[in-house]
Amino acid sequence: MAHSFADISPQIALTPLDGRYRAQTAPLVDHLSEAALNRSRLVVETEWMIHLLDQQVIPGLRTLTEDERALLRAIPEDFGAEGIAEHAEIERETVHDVKAIEYYIKRRLAGTSLEPLAEVVHIYCTSEDVNNLSYALMVKGAVEQVWLPALQDVIADLNALAKDAAEVPMLSRTHGQPATPTTLGKEIAVFAHRLGRQARRIAADEYLGKINGATGTYAAHAVSVPSADWERVSRTFVEHLGLTWNPLTTQIESHDWQAEVYADIARAGRILHNLATDVWTYISMGYFRQRLSAQGGTGSSTMPHKVNPIRFENAEANLEISGALLDSLASTLVTSRLQRDLTDSTTQRNIGPAIGHSLLAIANIRKGLAGLDVDADAMAADLDGNWEVLGEAVQSVMRTLGVQGMPGLDNPYERLKHLTRGQRVDGEGMREFVRSLGLPEAEQERLLALSPATYVGYAAQLVDHLDAPRA
Secondary structure: OOOHHHHOOOOOOOOOHHOHHHHHHHHHHHHHHHHHHHHHHHHHHHHHHHHHHHHHOOOOOOOHHHHHHHHHHHHHHHHHHHHHHHHHHHHHHHHHHHHHHHHHHHHOOEEEEEEHHHHOOOOOOOOHHHHHHHHHHHHHHHHHHHHHHHHHHHHHHHHHHHHHHOOOOOEEEEEEEEEEEEEHHHHHHHHHHHHHHHHHHOOOOOEEEEOOOOOOOOHHHHOOOOOOOOOHHHHHHHHHHEEEEEOOOOOOOOHHHHHHHHHHHHHHHHHHHHHHHHHHHHHOOOOOOEOHHHHOOOOOOOOOOOOOHHHHHHHHHHHHHHHHHHHHHHOOOOOOOOOOOOHHHHHHHOOOHHHHHHHHHHHHHHHHEEEEEEOOOHHHHHHOHHHHHHHHHHHHHHHHHHHHHOOOOHHHHHHHHHOOOOOOOOOHHHHHHHHHHOOOOOHHHHHHHOOOOEEEEEEEHHHHHHHOOOO
């Protein structure tokens, strides 16, 4: 019988994010792993204790000394391999992860000056008070410290490429067919601009939190300490954690902010997917050459001439997986039966994979872009083989003169259609047609001087919009 891989130690990863692609997604472990969740819970519990005591919310209890605050804050800071194992051991007894956190903290207060105050740990809290704040801290950290900087790195790469290629003329394709030329830089700038907008949206997203009891009413709080202004205590604590206070909830924080963040990340991912497919197409058309050293490894197992665009294909696939997970998170987390059900508990444990696949895709796009060289000669040859794209320019000049009253320029669109539709026109054929129109000398000379490579309008200067100040 074959060996069971489940029995091998150290454990074999089930998902590629923790196996094959571990190096690219490892930074998220500090934010979106189960261990990170428990560390965030420790932060919330210890900061809540500090908040209550320092604000003297509970009559008769003293404030903390600096050493005692440091002691409490060291609990999450010191949470490492031994702490993870100890918490797991406690949870096996409690069969409740948040209760295990409470007991874990109380163990560390034993024998210290805080032992008499140990019952302040988790006081007035339902588990969801701790969990919603913990997830908000986790997602905020993952997005702001890992995912968003990675996206901004891609945007910087695209900005640089757009500026370098701002004046490199390129044949456009609409519906896959030759169309009005552009420049490579302008096309790349479009993606940089689109992604920049999404980055700014995501940077402005809110991360909400609540700490208001078992059904969002402060019932236990009000009956225990009726003299306290519990809404103020709640608000100032949530804001102390760097989050936005949600004043109206059920037992759970409604997770609407999560749906908003995930929708924004998914949208950015779909723009990245569009970038990957377009760059893949440019590679197939010869507009980009791939450097084998930058792409890495063998291009094909049987065809030695090939350098496959694997970075962009990998990015496509991972963005599709990420988008599906993010969509699922966004659609399911905004609903909960009455005060709450536990579907959100299981669902939120998949935030890591959702953002992890996106982060992996970004890493591959950056590697792919770094391995590209622009082939301006290939683009020039393509342009020179498609003189019919100047039909738009010629008929627009004819139409302009016609509406200004010049005779003999009727039906410009139809005349150009007869000349160009479904057939190739070379440079001499286009110039001969222009000469036959009897245009004024200035317009005729302007059109005769035009070529597909120079018919790019404002494309190059449009790239400058990437440097425009943003509100």
